[in-house]
Amino acid sequence: MTNLTIAMHGVTGRMGTHQHFVRSILAIMRQGGVRAASGEMIQVTPILLGRDEAKLRHLAEVVADEEIGAQVAWSTDVDAVLTDPQVDIVFDASSTQVRASIVRQAAQQGRAVYCEKPIAVDVPQAMVLAELCESAGIKNGVVQDKLWLPGVCKLRALRDGGFFGDILSVRGEFGYWVFTGHDPDRPAQRPSWNYRREDGGGMMLDMFCHWQYLLGDLLGPIDRVLAHATIDLPERIDEAGNPYPCTADDSAYAIFVTESGITCQFNCSWATRVRRDDLLTIQIDGTKGSAVAGLRDCWVQEMAATPRPVWNPDIPQPIDFRSGWQKLPDTTTYDNAFKVQWELFLRHVAADEPFPWTLRRGVDGVALAEAGQTSSAEQRWVTLGGSPSSI
Ligand SMILES: NC(=O)C1=CN([C@@H]2O[C@H](COP(=O)(O)OP(=O)(O)OC[C@H]3O[C@@H](n4cnc5c(N)ncnc54)[C@H](OP(=O)(O)O)[C@@H]3O)[C@@H](O)[C@H]2O)C=CC1
Numbered sequence: 275m276t277n278l279t280i281a282m283h284g285v286t287g288r289m290g291t292h293q294h295f296v297r298s299i300l301a302i303m304r305q306g307g308v309r310a311a312s313g314e315m316i317q318v319t320p321i322l323l324g325r326d327e328a329k330l331r332h333l334a335e336v337v338a339d340e341e342i343g344a345q346v347a348w349s350t351d352v353d354a355v356l357t358d359p360q361v362d363i364v365f366d367a368s369s370t371q372v373r374a375s376i377v378r379q380a381a382q383q384g385r386a387v388y389c390e391k392p393i394a395v396d397v398p399q400a401m402v403l404a405e406l407c408e409s410a411g412i413k414n415g416v417v418q419d420k421l422w423l424p425g426v427c428k429l430r431a432l433r434d435g436g437f438f439g440d441i442l443s444v445r446g447e448f449g450y451w452v453f454t455g456h457d458p459d460r461p462a463q464r465p466s467w468n469y470r471r472e473d474g475g476g477m478m479l480d481m482f483c484h485w486q487y488l489l490g491d492l493l494g495p496i497d498r499v500l501a502h503a504t505i506d507l508p509e510r511i512d513e514a515g516n517p518y519p520c521t522a523d524d525s526a527y528a529i530f531v532t533e534s535g536i537t538c539q540f541n542c543s544w545a546t547r548v549r550r551d552d553l554l555t556i557q558i559d560g561t562k563g564s565a566v567a568g569l570r571d572c573w574v575q576e577m578a579a580t581p582r583p584v585w586n587p588d589i590p591q592p593i594d595f596r597s598g599w600q601k602l603p604d605t606t607t608y609d610n611a612f613k614v615q616w617e618l619f620l621r622h623v624a625a626d627e628p629f630p631w632t633l634r635r636g637v638d639g640v641a642l643a644e645a646g647q648t649s650s651a652e653q654r655w656v657t658l659g660g661s662p663s664s665i
């Protein structure tokens with residue numbers, strides 16, 4: 275049995291608490307660890323790190339006790355924990371602009387690094403972090419959770435089985451209404467920094483790094499992007515109840531064209547009301563069939579079931595379009611997507627198993643966001659010119 279000690283920074287945030295601490299690390303501890311390909315078991319010991327003593331204590335003593343029947347360690351002395359030789363992995367899920375200092379310290383100490391996306395707010399800073407990890411010779415990884423969403427796994431299986439024929443186009447619809455907080459009964463359900471560019475917020479920075487690896491995995495690299503971003507709601511209320519001006523895009527619309535010539539169009543908005551199957555839906559149209567994936571489910575329509583509509587607005591629509599789609603059954607059980615990637619990273623660190631989702635790959639996500647920002651600001655196509663991570 276190998277035991278890996280993980281310093282978890284940013285664990286008091288939304289992602290840190292729910293996805294990484296509770297649904298990944300505590301779940302791994304509860305199941306007795308992770309089995310490597312060699313058969314060896316890998317167990318983990320977290321140390322929760324941050325600046326808010328009360329939140330850390332609650333997570334370490336109350337939440338951990340509820341989940342695994344034991345307490346875990348915590349500390350507000352970030353420097354001391356990062357230099358503690360017992361620590362094997364430093365994880366960061368703090369807000370994006372805080373990430374660099376944690377990654378830098380961890381790399382200097384020779385710890386393995388795992389962190390949330392985007393790894394930085396621009397390509398030069400992202401490259402510095404990737405290079406730091408590489409020159410320190412440490413194992414490193416970036417969260418690319420959407421790859422293990424059940425709906426995306428189903429799309430991948432359809433592609434691998436040749437269901438689509440030739441893939442023609444992709445359409446992604448992402449977003450939902452995020453309350454501004456002006457109505458005290460309906461507080462904002464996302465952190466205020468998301469809507470301030472100076473604090474690392476913005477739809478393109480948030481989401482284009484997901485679309486970059488998702489499309490790359492399904493269809494191959496993206497060649498170029500045409501994007502348009504807007505600030506739809508100019509004022510929101512922050513966590514302290516104070517109004518603040520929104521300085522970051524809360525909606526972004528993009529056309530990505532892959533190197534293989536497939537057109538992928540994504541609409542992303544925090545100011546839209548959902549009338550679709552899920553908060554994210556991805557439709558792939560192919561010569562033989564189409565599929566629409568939500569976060570978990572996936573619906574398909576083959577050529578034989580494809581309706582033959584005729585335009586006539588003078589009569590009620592005679593076709594029930596939804597009835598022509600079949601929901602794919604679950605043929606396996608799907609674990610939490612973040613936990614799946616955590617297990618792969620732990621196996622990488624403890625047993626040297628492959629883990630391609632490095633900070634270098636994280637640079638590519640930031641590059642797509644940056645290209646989107648340039649496209650939107652200059653109202654033009656931006657060609658990515660190959661992966662910046664391979665330069
Ligand atoms: N992979 C995915 O699906 C998603 C990834 N993300 C990414 O995860 C990261 C966190 O997002 P989210 O959880 O929504 O954000 P939150 O605002 O909920 O959490 C932010 C975390 O960062 C900490 N933090 C903020 N500022 C500082 C600072 N100056 N010094 C030290 N700690 C600080 C906070 O600590 P404190 O509690 O003390 O304030 C908190 O732990 C972002 O990079 C975001 O892009 C976000 C959403 C989804």
Ligand SMILES: O=C1CO[C@H](CO)[C@@H](O)[C@@H]1O
Pocket residue numbers: 480481484
């Ligand atoms: O950064 C993000 C913004 O929120 C989305 C969902 O609410 C996440 O999936 C994403 O990673």
